[in-house]
Amino acid sequence: MRLETVSVIGGGAWGTALAQAAAMAGRGVTLVVRQAGTAEAINAARSNETALPGQTLLPAITASSDFAEADIVILAVPAQATRTLLSGLDATLLAGRPVVLSAKGLETGTLARQSEILADMVPEALPYVLSGPSFAADVAAGRPTAVTLAGDDADATSALATALAGPSFRPYAADDRIGVEIAGALKNVYALACGAVEGADLGASARAALIARAYAEMARMVTAMGGSAHTLTGLAGLGDLTLTCTSVQSRNYQFGMALGAGGSRQDILASGAKLAEGVATAPVAAALARSLGVEAPLIDAVDAVVAGQADIATIVAGLMSRPLKREH
Ligand SMILES: NC(=O)C1=CN([C@@H]2O[C@H](COP(=O)(O)OP(=O)(O)OC[C@H]3O[C@@H](n4cnc5c(N)ncnc54)[C@H](OP(=O)(O)O)[C@@H]3O)[C@@H](O)[C@H]2O)C=CC1
Numbered sequence: 001m002r003l004e005t006v007s008v009i010g011g012g013a014w015g016t017a018l019a020q021a022a023a024m025a026g027r028g029v030t031l032v033v034r035q036a037g038t039a040e041a042i043n044a045a046r047s048n049e050t051a052l053p054g055q056t057l058l059p060a061i062t063a064s065s066d067f068a069e070a071d072i073v074i075l076a077v078p079a080q081a082t083r084t085l086l087s088g089l090d091a092t093l094l095a096g097r098p099v100v101l102s103a104k105g106l107e108t109g110t111l112a113r114q115s116e117i118l119a120d121m122v123p124e125a126l127p128y129v130l131s132g133p134s135f136a137a138d139v140a141a142g143r144p145t146a147v148t149l150a151g152d153d154a155d156a157t158s159a160l161a162t163a164l165a166g167p168s169f170r171p172y173a174a175d176d177r178i179g180v181e182i183a184g185a186l187k188n189v190y191a192l193a194c195g196a197v198e199g200a201d202l203g204a205s206a207r208a209a210l211i212a213r214a215y216a217e218m219a220r221m222v223t224a225m226g227g228s229a230h231t232l233t234g235l236a237g238l239g240d241l242t243l244t245c246t247s248v249q250s251r252n253y254q255f256g257m258a259l260g261a262g263g264s265r266q267d268i269l270a271s272g273a274k275l276a277e278g279v280a281t282a283p284v285a286a287a288l289a290r291s292l293g294v295e296a297p298l299i300d301a302v303d304a305v306v307a308g309q310a311d312i313a314t315i316v317a318g319l320m321s322r323p324l325k326r327e328h
């Protein structure tokens with residue numbers, strides 16, 4: 001299969017960074033944005049100053065407001081926008097092509113993973129999931145980054161990983177799409193919790209305990225969904241959980257800090273908070289856990305705090321007074 005050209009759909013921080021990574025890999029790239037004026041501004045400045053300031057885009061990238069036919073399509077819009085985006089695209093341009101899903105979230109209402117949305121909307125597309133510890137600013141600046149790229153066919157996934165790999169961007173091929181998608185969505189929920197630990201000044205010990213118990217909870221969720229807990233030992237699991245749950249640079253962590261300091265979801269959003277996917281995913285993950293019969297006290301705790309149903313002190317007291325049990 002020809003893997004020379006790439007269309008990245010979504011002109012935010014991540015779409016811009018993935019366009020840069022694909023250009024570094026030697027691909028010809030179209031960065032598809034919503035507004036013609038935005039495309040013109042990016043092409044003129046050779047930079048997407050609104051979404052990813054201070055990064056000069058490589059010459060192989062052209063921004064456009066039209067979806068161009070390409071060998072590889074990468075979707076990089078927020079998880080809740082993926083269905084709307086796909087409903088507006090010409091499905092014939094996606095049929096038989098690798099479509100790389102890079103959003104980290106579960107869909108409100110349907111509880112769907114990103115690749116389930118793609119299967120609903122364009123069943124003829126070839127689904128791949130890209131996830132792992134990778135801040136857009138790091139990827140775009142050419143700092144060393146490694147991610148997981150999961151697809152159904154091992155040879156085709158390796159070929160796609162090779163087509164997207166560059167000197168500073170290293171995709172590892174994998175086959176567990178479910179595990180990778182659930183890990184990517186849930187780490188944002190746990191990052192909210194870890195940010196709240198910092199915002200409420202509960203200490204580094206509490207944060208480390210939270211990360212370890214989040215990993216165990218994530219493993220229960222992945223297994224119940226039909227994925228492999230082994231996937232969580234990799235970049236999309238441990239890697240991204242570590243990054244997002246310990247970095248003030250993470251938008252989910254920042255949102256959690258504001259919650260931990262006593263802010264309400266509404267007030268934090270009104271203050272202009274950046275996209276924090278865990279906010280939409282927390283109630284979806286809680287509903288998913290209930291439907292699967294999985295015990296998920298941390299997801300439930302984040303869901304309750306985000307919904308304004310409980311304060312941090314009550315949540316912490318509740319978690320610390322759960323019946324003692326064996327660790328494994
Ligand atoms: N930023 C990061 O470091 C990383 C982000 N991700 C994931 O990537 C996804 C996107 O995040 P990110 O780019 O950072 O978010 P941003 O908020 O920076 O950008 C989101 C972009 O999506 C566009 N968009 C929203 N809805 C639509 C739509 N219906 N059709 C077309 N475009 C649309 C917006 O367009 P407009 O500007 O016109 O509103 C905006 O450019 C998230 O799921 C995130 O978790 C994954 C790894 C790293």
Ligand SMILES: O=C(CO)COP(=O)(O)O
Pocket residue numbers: 104132133134135136188191240243244249250251252253275276277
């Ligand atoms: O997914 C990310 C890094 O891997 C980005 O995290 P935030 O969306 O929390 O900034």
